[in-house]
Amino acid sequence: MFDDTFRVCFADTPFGVVLHQRIRYQVFCLDKGFEDPEAFSAAQETDAWDDQSAHFIVQNKDTRQWVAATRLVLPKRGRPLPVDSLNAFDRSMLDDPNMPVGEISRFCIISNRSNVDVNSQLEPDPNSLEAWGIGAIGKKQQFEATLGMIRAAGIYALKRDINFCIMLITDAFARMLRTLGVTLRQAGPPTEHRGIRTAYIVDMRESVVSMAKKSSAVRDLFRRSKHAYVRISSVALDDTIDCVSEYTPDHSLFNETIFRETVLLPSENDSDLRTQAQR
Structure with a gap:
């Protein structure tokens, strides 16, 4: 079960974002060859949307290693999403072309086939978060990590009134997401971007409701929504933390049956990102 082995951390510190970029460098530059490693001298894959995003990283609690990452690019008035810059998103296909849409992107997991370069790891103080480094996980655990990241990004988005997100993905990944119960509606033509991908x-x-109907295990995962993510700044102070520390039973999102057992605090001192998403 995901929560027994892993936790998702919201990168609310500069190091958290660097760690996110380090995982991306490992997967997109070294493992898949999507980007030129020489273009990122600090061994961190970066782009123009990092300052507009909520970054999530997955930690294996058994090994303390960081093994996966994804991000939610927040909608910001006057600034296109990554998928817009590729002309891959036809907003006229939406019921309301002006509605706020986030983008889930940079979805990556370090597989056990990865050749993690120990020499490129950060050199931190031995008792710090950085000392745990990055690591790989097997195929079964990759499936669990996928579910955990979907839960984190989904709950984070819904709490900020972002009800719709775009994903630019391969047919194979789309099939897997549909198998999990994620509802996907095509919103653009197939596009060449690191292979053929569709928005x-x-x-x-x-999607949360649909996924819960697919499996009792997934339903239980969403009912443990207090474990969706924890701030990496909190983990830096106490590495036993597995969930957010405060709850409120009256937040409208969690009046829905699927979330009723465990609920999240609607405001977690992240007003900067909330404001950014509403601009």
């Missing part, structure tokens, strides 16, 4: 709009709330 799909995801109704986040509908």
Whole structure:
């Protein structure tokens, strides 16, 4: 079960974002060859949307290693999403072309086939978060990590009234997400970007309900929504933390049956990102 072995951390510190970029460098530059490693001298894969994003990283609690990452690019008035810059998203296909849409991107997991370069690891103080480094996980655990990241990004988005997210993904990944119960609606033509990919709009709330109907294990995962993510700054102070520390039973999102057992605090001192998403 995901929560027994892993936790998702929201990167609310500069190091957290660097760690996210380090995982991306490992997967997109070294493992898949999507980007030129020589273009990133600090061994961190970066782009123009990092300052507009909520970054999530997955930690294996058994090994303390960081093994996966994804991000939610927040909608910001006057600034296109990555998928817009590729002309891969046809907003006229939306019921309301002006509605706020986030983008789930940089979805990556370090597989056990990865050749993690120990020499490129950070050189931190031995008792710090950085000392745990990055590591790989097997195929079964990759499936669990995928579910955990979907839960984290989904709950984070819904709490900020971002009900729809776009994903630019391969057919194989789309099939896997549909198998999990994620609702995908095509929102653009197939596009060449690191292979053929298609933009799909995801109704986040509908997907949570659909996924819960697919499996009792997934339903239980969403009912443990207090474990969706924890701030990496909190983990730096106490590495036993597995969930957010405060709850409120009256937040409208969690009046829905699927979330009723465990609920998240609607404001977690992240007003900067909330404001950014509403601009």
